[in-house]
Amino acid sequence: MTPAEIEALLDGPATALAAAVNAGAVPASELVERALERAARERERLGAFLALTPETARRQARDVARRVAAGEVLPLAGVPLAVKDNINVAGEPSTAGSRILAGFVSPDDATCVARLVAAGCVVVGKANCDEFGMGSSNENSAYGPVRNPWDLSRVPGGSSGGSAAAVASSAAALAIGTDTGGSVRQPAALCGLVGWKPTYGRVSRYGLIAYASSLDQAGALARSVRDAAVAFSVMAGGDERDSTSLSSRVPDVLTGLEVGCEGKRIGVLVEAGAEAGGLHEDVKASFEAAARLFSAKGATVVPISVPRVPLAIPVYYLVATAEASANLARFDGVRYGARVDAPELSSLYRKTRSQGFGAEVKRRILLGTFALSSGYMDAWYGRSMKVRALLSRDFAAAFREVDAILCPTSPEPAFRLGEKTGDPLSMYLADVFTVPASLAGLPAISVPAGFSKEGLPIGMQLIGPHDEEPLLFSLARVLEAGTHASERRPPAP
Amino acid sequence: MSLADWEPVIGLEVHAQLRTKSKAFCGCPVVFGAPPNTAVCPVCLGYPGTLPVLNREMVALALRVMTAMDCTIHERSIFARKNYFYPDLPKGYQISQYDRPLATGGGLEVSAQGRTRRVTLNRIHLEEDAGKSMHEFPWDDVPGGVSLVDLNRAGTPLVEIVTEPDIGSAEEAFDYLGKLRRLVRWVDASDGNMEEGSLRCDANVSVRRKGETRLGTKIEVKNLNSIAHVKKAIEHEFERQVEELEAGRPLRQETRLFDPGAGVTKPMRSKEEAMDYRYFQEPDLGDVVVPPDLLDEVRASMPELPAPRARRLESALGLPAADAETICSARPFADYYESAVAHHAENPKAIANWLLSDLLGRMTDADRLAGRVPLPAAHLAGLVRRIDDGTISGKIAKELLPELIASGKSPDALIDEKGMKQVSDEGPIRDAIAAIVNANPKQVETYRSGKTATFGWFVGQVMKATSGKANPAVVNRLLKEALEG
Ligand SMILES: [Zn+2]
Numbered sequence: 001m002t003p004a005e006i007e008a009l010l011d012g013p014a015t016a017l018a019a020a021v022n023a024g025a026v027p028a029s030e031l032v033e034r035a036l037e038r039a040a041r042e043r044e045r046l047g048a049f050l051a052l053t054p055e056t057a058r059r060q061a062r063d064v065a066r067r068v069a070a071g072e073v074l075p076l077a078g079v080p081l082a083v084k085d086n087i088n089v090a091g092e093p094s095t096a097g098s099r100i101l102a103g104f105v106s107p108d109d110a111t112c113v114a115r116l117v118a119a120g121c122v123v124v125g126k127a128n129c130d131e132f133g134m135g136s137s138n139e140n141s142a143y144g145p146v147r148n149p150w151d152l153s154r155v156p157g158g159s160s161g162g163s164a165a166a167v168a169s170s171a172a173a174l175a176i177g178t179d180t181g182g183s184v185r186q187p188a189a190l191c192g193l194v195g196w197k198p199t200y201g202r203v204s205r206y207g208l209i210a211y212a213s214s215l216d217q218a219g220a221l222a223r224s225v226r227d228a229a230v231a232f233s234v235m236a237g238g239d240e241r242d243s244t245s246l247s248s249r250v251p252d253v254l255t256g257l258e259v260g261c262e263g264k265r266i267g268v269l270v271e272a273g274a275e276a277g278g279l280h281e282d283v284k285a286s287f288e289a290a291a292r293l294f295s296a297k298g299a300t301v302v303p304i305s306v307p308r309v310p311l312a313i314p315v316y317y318l319v320a321t322a323e324a325s326a327n328l329a330r331f332d333g334v335r336y337g338a339r340v341d342a343p344e345l346s347s348l349y350r351k352t353r354s355q356g357f358g359a360e361v362k363r364r365i366l367l368g369t370f371a372l373s374s375g376y377m378d379a380w381y382g383r384s385m386k387v388r389a390l391l392s393r394d395f396a397a398a399f400r401e402v403d404a405i406l407c408p409t410s411p412e413p414a415f416r417l418g419e420k421t422g423d424p425l426s427m428y429l430a431d432v433f434t435v436p437a438s439l440a441g442l443p444a445i446s447v448p449a450g451f452s453k454e455g456l457p458i459g460m461q462l463i464g465p466h467d468e469e470p471l472l473f474s475l476a477r478v479l480e481a482g483t484h485a486s487e488r489r490p491p492a493p
Numbered sequence: 494m495s496l497a498d499w500e501p502v503i504g505l506e507v508h509a510q511l512r513t514k515s516k517a518f519c520g521c522p523v524v525f526g527a528p529p530n531t532a533v534c535p536v537c538l539g540y541p542g543t544l545p546v547l548n549r550e551m552v553a554l555a556l557r558v559m560t561a562m563d564c565t566i567h568e569r570s571i572f573a574r575k576n577y578f579y580p581d582l583p584k585g586y587q588i589s590q591y592d593r594p595l596a597t598g599g600g601l602e603v604s605a606q607g608r609t610r611r612v613t614l615n616r617i618h619l620e621e622d623a624g625k626s627m628h629e630f631p632w633d634d635v636p637g638g639v640s641l642v643d644l645n646r647a648g649t650p651l652v653e654i655v656t657e658p659d660i661g662s663a664e665e666a667f668d669y670l671g672k673l674r675r676l677v678r679w680v681d682a683s684d685g686n687m688e689e690g691s692l693r694c695d696a697n698v699s700v701r702r703k704g705e706t707r708l709g710t711k712i713e714v715k716n717l718n719s720i721a722h723v724k725k726a727i728e729h730e731f732e733r734q735v736e737e738l739e740a741g742r743p744l745r746q747e748t749r750l751f752d753p754g755a756g757v758t759k760p761m762r763s764k765e766e767a768m769d770y771r772y773f774q775e776p777d778l779g780d781v782v783v784p785p786d787l788l789d790e791v792r793a794s795m796p797e798l799p800a801p802r803a804r805r806l807e808s809a810l811g812l813p814a815a816d817a818e819t820i821c822s823a824r825p826f827a828d829y830y831e832s833a834v835a836h837h838a839e840n841p842k843a844i845a846n847w848l849l850s851d852l853l854g855r856m857t858d859a860d861r862l863a864g865r866v867p868l869p870a871a872h873l874a875g876l877v878r879r880i881d882d883g884t885i886s887g888k889i890a891k892e893l894l895p896e897l898i899a900s901g902k903s904p905d906a907l908i909d910e911k912g913m914k915q916v917s918d919e920g921p922i923r924d925a926i927a928a929i930v931n932a933n934p935k936q937v938e939t940y941r942s943g944k945t946a947t948f949g950w951f952v953g954q955v956m957k958a959t960s961g962k963a964n965p966a967v968v969n970r971l972l973k974e975a976l977e978g
Contacts, residue, residue, distance in 0.1 A: 088542045096541070107535050110542060209541040213776035242544050243778050323776055326574050329585020330539040334642070345640070349578055372576075372771035381773060 001026045006034055011489070014079045014173035014227040018120060021078035022068055028078035032061035032122050035080035035172070039124045042171035045493055046147045048162045049125040049171075050085045053092050060122045067120075074120030075230050081121040082172035084129050084163045087218065088207040089113055092123075096209045097131040097141040097159075100356025101337045110207020111242065112176060112218045112235045119234040124172055128162030131358045132328065133178050133211040135159045136186060136430035139421050140360040147417070148191060149490040150456055154414040157187030157430075160221065164191040167221045168490055174231055175221045180211050181316050182409070182434025184219035185446035189409035189459025192448045192490065194228040194476065195221045199466045200441030201246040204239030210327040212320035213244075215438045225447065225480045229253045229473045236469075253473045261478045264471070266294050267304025267402030272433060280412035286450035286458045287408050293482040294406070294475075304398050304405055308391045312436040313428055315391070318384040319439070321368030328365055331356065363424065392440040395465075404475055405463040407433050409446040413456035437463045447476040448485035457485065501731040502699045502708055503660035504615075505723075507673060508651045509683040510622065510691040511554040517621040517650035518545030518588065518778075525689055529643035537648035539583030544777050551619065551650040552781060555595060556791045557680040558652055559617050561798055564599030568783055572619070572775035577768050580642045581624035589653075591772040594618035595781060601672055602800060605664035612669050615655045619781070622649040652682075658697065658708060663727040670694060670720045672799075678862065679799050679824045687719050694723050698730040700738065709734070710744040714758050716751045726751040730758055802827060810834065810841040819849055825864025836874030843877045851894060867898045875904040883964055884908065885915050892961075917964040919971060925958040926951075926968075926975045940976050951976065 001009075006026060009017050020026050036054050043049040057080075064078050083089050086096035088106035095101040109117065117123065130140040138146040138161025146161040148154040149169040156165045160177025164187035167175045177184040179197035188195025197219040205216055220231035233254055238247035268291050272279065279287070295301045333339030333352030340351035357365070371380040398405060410430060420427040437444040442463055449460040460479060464472045480486050513523055519536035536543040559566050573591035600613040624644035632639040654673065660666050674692055677683040684691040694717045699709035714730055717723045730749070737744055749758035797805075799821045806817040806827075820830045830848055834841045852866050852873070860866070866873070876897065879885050885893070885908055897907055908914055916922060929951065930937055940947050955968050 094541065101541065104541070106542065107540065206544055207542040210777075241546060243546050244544075244776070322773060325771075326576050326584075326586050326773070329576060329578065330541070330583060332578060332580070332585060334580045335538055335583065336540070345580065369771065372773055374769045374771070377771070377773075 006030065010034060010038065010080070010173065011170045013224045014076060014222060015224070015230055017173055018075060018077040018079055021064065021120070022073050024068065026078075028061040028064040028068070028122065029058070031078045032057050032080070032124070035122070035124050038169075038171040039080070039082070039166070041493065042166060042169045043125070046149060046152075046156075046165045046169060047128055047144050048146055048165040048169065049082070050095060050097070050128050050141075050143050050162070051093050052125040053089065053123050056089060056092055057122045057124050060117055064120050064122065075234060076116060076174070077120035079121050079174050080124045080172045081116055082125055082127040082163050082166035082175035083113055083123055084160050084175070084177040085126040086129055086133055086178055086209040086211075087113060087176060088209070089123050089126065092126060094126065094209060095143070096133070097129045097143060098331075098357065098361065099142045099338055100331045100333075100352070104337045106207070108207070110218070111204035111239045113207060115234050115237070116176070116231070121174065125166070127160070127166050127175060127177075129177070130159035130161065130183075131361050132209065132324070133159040133180055133183055133216075134324070134360050134364055136182070136427055137415070137417075137420065138162065138187070139417065140358055142358055145417055148414045150192065151414065151454075154416050154456070155190070157190035157410070157414065159183040160187050163221050164188055164193055164195070167191070167193055167223060169493070170223075170489075173223070174227060176218055176231075176235070177221060178208050178211070179217050179219045179434075179438065180215045180320060181438045182431045184221060185409050185434050185444060185459070185461060186430060188221050188446045189448075189461075190414040190457065192457030192459075192485065192488070193221045193223060194225050194445065194447055194480070194486070195219060196228055196232060196445040196469075196472070197437070197443065198232065198236060198469060199246070199443045201244050202250070202443070202467075202469070203235045204237070204242040204245045206239055206241040210323075212323040213327060214323060215316075215320055224486055225473060225477045226257065228445070228476075229257055232469060232473070248467075251467050251470050253470045256470050256474055257477055259474050260297060261294055261475055262298030264299045264404070264475070265402040266291070266299045266301050266475070267398060267405045268301060269309070269405050269407035269433075270303050270305040271307070271309040272407040278411075279408060280452070282450075282452035283408045283410070283412060283458050286460065287406075290406060290449050290460045290479060290483070293479065297478055297482065302402060304402050306391075306394045306398050306405070306436065308387065308394050309436050311387050312391060312439055313432055315384045315387045316431070316435040316439060317367065317428060318371045318380050319388060321364040322371045322381045323368065325365045325368030325372065328357075328361065360424070388439050391436060395436075395440045395442060395463075399465045403464070404468070404471055407461050407463070409433060409459040409461040413452045413454070413458055433461060442466060443469045443472055445472045445476050447479045449479055449483050450485050451488070496732065496735055498702055499700050499731070499735045500661060500703050501663070501727065502658050502701060503662075503666050503727060504658040504697040505656050505660065505666060505669065506695045506697070507654045507670070508622075508693040509558065509654065509677050509685065511551055511650040511652060512681065512683055513548055513550045513554060513650050515548055515550075516648035517548050517551050517619075518648055521648065523649050524645060525691075527645055529641070530645065532645040533647070537583065538644060539585070545588060547778055547781070548650060552595075552783065553791065554650075554682045555617070555619055555652045556783065556788065557795065558654070558677055558682045559596040559599065560791055560795055561676050561680045562599040562601055562614060562617070562654070564596035564614060564617055566596050566783060566788060567593070568785070569593075570595040570618075570781045572778045572781065573772045574775050575620075576771045579623065579626070580640070581626045581644065581647065583624070583644060583647055587621060587623060588775055588778070589620035590618035595783070601669060601676070603665050603668040603672060605662060605668045612665070613657045613659050615657050617652050617654045620651050620653055622646050622651050658699070663724045663731070666696065666727055667720055667724040670723055674720070675799055675822060680795065693717075696723060696727055696730075698727055698734070700731060700734045710746055712744065712746070712758075713748040714751055715748060715761065718753065722751060722753050725753075725756055726758060729756060733758065796824060799824070799827075812842060812845050816845050816849055819853075820845065823862045823864065826861050826866075829864045829866050829870050833870035833874045836871050837878045837881075840877055840881050843880070844873060847873060847877060851891065855898070872897060872903055879904055879908060883915060883917060883966075885913055886961070886965055889913050889915070889961055913962060915964050916959055916962045917967050919967065922955065922959065922963050922967055922971055925955050925963070926971055929954045929958065930975055937976065948972070948976070
């Protein structure tokens, strides 16, 4: 293979690249070097990576070469993978985008990483992210922001902004991120990628640095629906190290990927049209076009209401921050990570945490601590949990009417760096359409569905009932094939 | 006014470490006394990305305690996070149970000052232990030393057993703790060792005037490292609180530490500084589900409990209550006793006497707890049988005991070997009596003159002449014949 052909392979779908490696058309060792060069470039240009992992990558590439030579066919053979920095990779640093974990090296692989590596992936780097997954623009990373490859003055979304930028710029063919309230889907939408979060429990959380345990899920970002579906089939499955993982059979998302949408009932989310801040007009246009496309391809498209969707943001910011206030208590400077020494214990805690955490993390710890504190617990956390249960009931009722729900992933395309950093509430509203599925534990996928007049990608989201990932991937495939939005790539560096 | 006008109201919170092989939520072994920070892994160190996985053995052992205390066991209970910062708490929260514990209710019968009543429980719940901190540890030239943390104990499974404020005296508290310790050991759930910390107790003490039904201000007392300390601390706290109140100084809710050296409690922290633990459901663990068949299995595997067993020994075997209670102080000890009785069912009382007077005195407390009696149960039974059938006398049996223990030989073998078999044949005994009567005409005359109290002297002479082997009953009869004609 010529160098140009190798570069084309790295620009193309992960599944095509794996096919070439499995066929022996290109050595994994050669691919990994080119991929590492790209990752180094996008670390500089976009801030997409916090660390490159060349030794791990080369070792994994050698393993792939050996297994392929022995006749094995690996679904993701030699595929360069970016791993969000709040997901553990054995022997590599994990900072979760925080100063407080500076210098921390993970003792073992996250289960989802181990599964992807076993399927042939090669980890090229740890992707930048909002600190502990808290953010919607990747501007909350302690190590600097990430730039959107479609427009370097804009954010890639968050919190998996580095993962999105890495795949959109083809520095990696696949990336994994964590999605607590939309952190995979929203950056996927803003960077023109496919991004999914599974049914809660479908992918193990072991090795994910916890933000909000009852919401956190690992998901993948890819340049095609098929790549994303293969990643799902590899990552999904029960794990005895995660008691909340599902041990039931993993639904098959590959066999029916091309079945289309004929006879399906697709609900257009009424609350999305009525969104208070108003949808960006280009997003609105894509939303309507997507509905028309499904209708044209044989689906029954009807309006559907999930009445408590407007409550999802306040509920999310109480539940998630409450859990975060406990999950982040372990970062005390005693056992690992950064410590600011002090003559006595309480000042060691205070200094380590004051200097180690960024402003948004502190804001959320305080909010969550308040929501759980004596005298306020019932009014805030308690009521939020009740509304959360009611929201799930709303969805259950909606899914008696329709097979899946369609809405925009984000109310607007990528915004400018610094545009919302002064106003946390407007930033929180970026998650208005992604948070509901998280609270209800439902699978959801974001698919490129068009572009704004300024040429920025727009993503549509499909939300399904529990375990209906096969339906979501096949509907995503309809959008992908019908809009051709995935075919356009960001400007080359 | 005096102490007699007041009564203490006591509630106890006991933490019992469960005897699992591994920790509550990871695979680390549960060890005592290992080098610091060697029985640890990323999970119990609270490393980022790790998750707890419930050890089912913990639930099984907890269910034994709950069943033994007749609790209501809930089919579904949940774990909660108890949030606070401390260096020996790696995650910054303890996984515990809060508003939906595994068991509620239940109780334990206690006796104190001649009164027997039932102490009722509020709840028993599951939780993990924290590590250990050592403060002011000498270190090079650091003035005041340093604080060190050992996380070997972090994540060790515990049950917390909480009573209602239901205990009316220090003596009752003392008996409750003794009975509770016996019970957790009895059902093989815990070592119950207060010195090693596998059983720990905090006491909530308040006082009120007799006749009053309202509860007084609750004082929590910590650092109680033995059952005796608990009793002492409660006695002291009762007197202290009454003294304060009678002097017109109202109490405030606080936590106090017991100082065993001085026998007093000292303030630790007041309610104003009290922690807000911000309990909420642990999202990393599912509900604890105890299906009915698991509960049936636990119930079926439970041994006969100490209190009913002692009652049975009393009624079926005729033991005095105190003996039955001592025998049932530890299950292996009671098992030993009943195994001896099984070998010689004719005389359970004599077996109990031998066990409690001659053998128990040669045993340590640990021996008793483990049922390590220095004589095999079959040998004790054999010894008593040979007394009962007249082969040896009780006196000979006592003489034989040290050698029985030392040699490990059976009583029959030793009796044979040493020729200790009791002589019941009248011939040799008559001969010995005749010789003594002939040799001591004066004593015979004294006896015959009415001073029959000298009879014992003649018995002694006969026993001496027969090396103690003569059957005392036969000696008595023949001697009487010889002396009284
Ligand atoms: Zn461990």
